[in-house]
Amino acid sequence: MQFGQFLDHDLTATPINPSNKTCCSTNLVLNDAQHEDVITNGPCFPIIIPEEDNHFETLASRCMENKRSHQTTVDGVPEQINLLSAFVDGSQVYGITEKQTLSLRSDAKGKGRLLDDNNNLPKNPDSSKCVITPGSGDSCVLAGDSRVHVYPGLGALHTVFLRMHNLNADGLAAVHPDWDDEKVFQEARRLTVALLQKISYSDWLAAVVGDDAMEEYGLSSGNYQYDATWDSTLDNSFSAAAFRFGHSMITDGLLINDQLYESINLFMNPHHVLHSLDSLLDGLIMDVAQRVDRWYSAGMTNHMFETSAFNGFDIVSLNIQRGRDHGLAPYYKWRALCDPDENALETFDELGRGGGIFNRVYRHVRDVDLYSGALEEQSVTRGVVGKTYACLIGRQFESLKYGDRFWYENPTSPHPFSQDQIDEIEQQSLATVLCQTTGLSSVQRDVFNGVATNNPLIDCRDVDAVNYGLF
16 A cells, blocks of 8 residues: 555645635534535535544534645636646656755765755654654654655655665766766666656556556556557546545554554654664565455544544545545446446445445445445455456556656657666566665565565565666
């Protein structure tokens, strides 16, 4: 799950309506009423929580503040905005603007490097951006994406790829002493992004959508051909529903330094990223993620971003509401689009074991939201999502790959890699990156699957560094 969130922050950032309007009121709760903005497309789109909820029981807590996504207009129709480029281009590491990238660079320790603080993420002087453990002396951190603090595992991966960039910069500078700071930085960045692309597709995505989708959408490496006609704009069905599947996989806690920490105490706190990175990563790697289904940890449904009792958020409700805000068609239409041979949904029984639950919430099976319905599907073979999400995610990553002229396998790229360089990139994985950037002694060969006979632990001492002489 954690790498998926890291990747998501490279692809999509949907701004929320900037209005400072308060959306919740006791009148809405007492009258079980819609906010007037729901009809007028105003900024407010709050969530009214039923009286029988087993956590949000007080009058004040039964309205969840929520604003619509910021909109623009395309041909007279409201459309949401993506602040990022959508491509797998490392924007979560390097930022999305030249100004932001420059603010994250430093030549104090060598050519072409990113700014660091003793090999950790650089300090952010704005203490309001995170939760500081009292007495720790910690500070918030800076990265290419402002969401770096959301969960410790996310901050850990930001640290890993910061370090990987700097390793690449040092290695390239040693091989090419004639290169100046700018040349070293750009080449190190190009190599780091190529590693991100390879890991995202060949390793992580394969474990998510399964073999069939990998083959159908051409997501494995090899036989690449850039197609300038591809529109790589992110689909709303992807960013507002399908790519939020990972929220279902978050566990109730995380083992760090032999102590189990509840997830509700980890949100927005960088302490373990700064002081226990190796143990944090080991916990993430060895922990068994939850299945992708309609069951969520209490931290996600009751305590997201909680700062005091009962003022947390329910990520599931927010995801469903976001899909409705973005105007997503209901689940049955996406199911039919992805598999025309499936029978058209007519009854809740056709949804399987969860049909009765949906029947209690929705008036008709064709009202079921995409986010909810697709999570109920059985996982595809050798993947974690069902057929509909495998289809929507696969189609999106197909467009992001073949519509990217800077893709690492593209021989017609403005600055293409040689075949020898591509072969070297293909030898790398998240396991080899972790071995090169952390103090871990061993990791399983495929980090995205558990240790097994066919996925043994590898000794990090046996992992060779990138052969910078090829670059």
